[in-house]
Amino acid sequence: MSREAHPRIPLPTPVGRITINDVARAAGVSVATVSKVTNGRDGVAAATAERVMEVVTQLGYETSLVASSLRRSRTNVIGILLAGFDPFATELLKGISAEAVGKGFELLAYSGAISDDNTVGWERRSLSRLGGTLIDGAIMITPTITIPVSSVPVIAVDPHTLSEADLVADDGAARPVATPTVECDNVEGARAATKHLIDLGHTRIAHVRGRDDLESAHLREEGYREALRDAGIPFDPVLVRDGGYRAAWSTDAAHALLTMPDRPTAIFAANDLSAFGVMEVAHELGLRIPLDLSVVGFDDIPEAASVHPRLTTIAQPLQAMGAQAVDMLLAQLQGRPVPDHVQLASHLIVRETTAPPPGH
Amino acid sequence: MSREAHPRIPLPTPVGRITINDVARAAGVSVATVSKVTNGRDGVAAATAERVMEVVTQLGYETSLVASSLRRSRTNVIGILLAGFDPFATELLKGISAEAVGKGFELLAYSGAISDDNTVGWERRSLSRLGGTLIDGAIMITPTITIPVSSVPVIAVDPHTLSEADLVADDGAARPVATPTVECDNVEGARAATKHLIDLGHTRIAHVRGRDDLESAHLREEGYREALRDAGIPFDPVLVRDGGYRAAWSTDAAHALLTMPDRPTAIFAANDLSAFGVMEVAHELGLRIPLDLSVVGFDDIPEAASVHPRLTTIAQPLQAMGAQAVDMLLAQLQGRPVPDHVQLASHLIVRETTAPPPGH
DNA sequence: ATGAAAGCGCTAACAA
DNA sequence: TTGTTAGCGCTTTCAT
Secondary structure: OOOOOOOOOOOOOOOOOOOHHHHHHHHOOOHHHHHHHHOOOOOOOHHHHHHHHHHHHHHOOOOOHHHHHHHOOOOOEEEEEEOOOOHHHHHHHHHHHHHHOOOOOEEEEEEOOOOHHHOOOHHHHHHHHHEOOOEOEEEEEOOOOOOOOOOOOEEEEOOOOOOHHHOEOOOOOEOOOOOOEEEEOHHHHHHHHHHHHHHOOOOOEEEEEOOOOOHHHHHHHHHHHHHHHHOOOOOOHHHEEEOOOOHHHHHHHHHHHHOOOOOOOEEEEOOHHHHHHHHHHHHHOOOOOOOOOEEEEEEOOHHHHOOOOOOEEEEOOHHHHHHHHHHHHHHHHOOOOOOOEEEEOOEEEOOOOOOOOOOO | OOOOOOOOOOOOOOOOOOOHHHHHHHHOOOHHHHHHHHOOOOOOOHHHHHHHHHHHHHHOOOOOHHHHHHHOOOOOEEEEEEOOOOHHHHHHHHHHHHHHOOOOOEEEEEEOOOOHHHOOOHHHHHHHHHEOOOEOEEEEEOOOOOOOOOOOOEEEEOOOOOOHHHOEOOOOOEOOOOOOEEEEOHHHHHHHHHHHHHHHOOOOEEEEEOOOOOHHHHHHHHHHHHHHHHHOOOOOHHHEEEOOOOHHHHHHHHHHHHOOOOOOOEEEEOOHHHHHHHHHHHHHOOOOOOOOOEEEEEEOOHHHHOOOOOOEEEEOOHHHHHHHHHHHHHHHHOOOOOOOEEEEOOEEEOOOOOOOOOOO
């Protein structure tokens, strides 16, 4: 180690980011050698490697994710593409994070729909911007469009459209590739919610429907109808109104339902937000929950447990769904077979908004 | 628009990612022109621009975040650097996301500590890997080390060490640059928690302390002591035990406290997890909460509202803290003055684990 | 064992 | 108005 003078005075610290060039210069080697050392490639003398590592430590050098990902094909980074960090997405993130730990992947949650003008099409845009370079694969949370053919593997969680697997290409041939999907059992959940009300003795059960353009809304209505059919209760179209998955819209629906002559004694709302709208209207009309009116929601967002009275609802196993998505993505990355479609069981959480009908 | 034959047959779609080269080739222009068009630079004939845009749309081209960020200085992406997507971090994310919307920035939450071997030092590593290229600035969530001098602006949320502002450099000169910090008022929160117990009539109030190496633990103990002092209750060192911010460790502390001769009638735990440990031990010992023992936590993680009985605790305004961090980072990016240190008020949430002491 | 050089996709000077 | 070219930081042949 008798090269001419590696002075002990502090290396000329560069001002901005420390790059591989800074390290190479300080260690008196080429950038290629530094790259080999930091990536553990062999073909470098032990002494050289040691000296390089010393400089790396001293300078606090880390390879730029951007630069290396531009050059390499794999980055060991999984992208989670989402429209925003809402409660639904963050619950999934918790599950994803827990499942990914120790598997050698870094997580990168990207919200590209951060301004109002690109709330539509963020799925494709995000995938194009990150895919193929920054991330090895992606988990897409509640995409509202069909996921385009992508250069990296993608798993969709709770997609709001039919999977491509169910579609047929223009030329009539079935598509070979579909985006694998993870979601909860919407039909079964809705059925359980409705059955819970039926078991309590309700027979006049209304449904505040979700957004017509979203697949889950249809599935939940289907579950509602099935439960009625199973119990021999005739379906009454008058008792179904649109709530659009939003509290504001649902108040209209609720008002119509609760002021009709033979008003329902129970309402199954397509999601928790709609249920909140229903509860608000009931309160305004002087109806006591659950004495005069029972309400069931869907999703079990955190607020469901905090409102008064606390909302009975169908919980989606969000963290388990996130973990499942990770498993599927890793399988896909490793070339293992991946199921097209995974449904996880939702379950009823009985809280304080449901009781037998009045006079029962 | 009478160039020779832009055939209507589908453009030769490239297999992998669509790059600027593909667009240039398909549109019959240079990549520079495509770049100008997609970035809205002028100096391009309207007809050319239109043709390029047509190809861009048809091919579904989006500029690669990686490549462009390598070349440009600004990316309009804010990085949120975190150790993992835990409840604390995700609450902050909600606030950050809500505040950042419409401000023209994309959000990129990066968890680089995804394997067990790099749980220490993730702060520096993440910052080095993303900073200077991918992100314009960073919000660092609960860093446990002093943030290194960085090439991009950084805001620290709930840092677990003293800010550099409080330190002095080796040569004795005060450092010119400190990492601006957002946190809740730990002292005041702890004082409110303790005062709540005092107001209920408790005088023998124990404290299960947090991790000794974390600044917030010391601040919370300080608040506890101040409240006692304000009330004229002498501080009894026997009533303070280490819980390490963890449920498992806190059970030992709780056991010691609750089996002592003159046991406390109330315990202020340094965080909610410690409080859960205390509740568990109390249950084992046959102590009823809150009849025999009152418990107060700190943080108000979601579980605090779900356990039985529901935990009285000090809530940190996490979403507001996230929003504040965004505001500060944007200010810093725009060269506006930024406060060194912002403290947001925590507040007491009274639930079911506190009551007057036995026989009061 | 080491380094020179090409190139990943893109942007920005500069030339034409 | 358009294209040529250099280079952002890095990895990877391929010479030396």
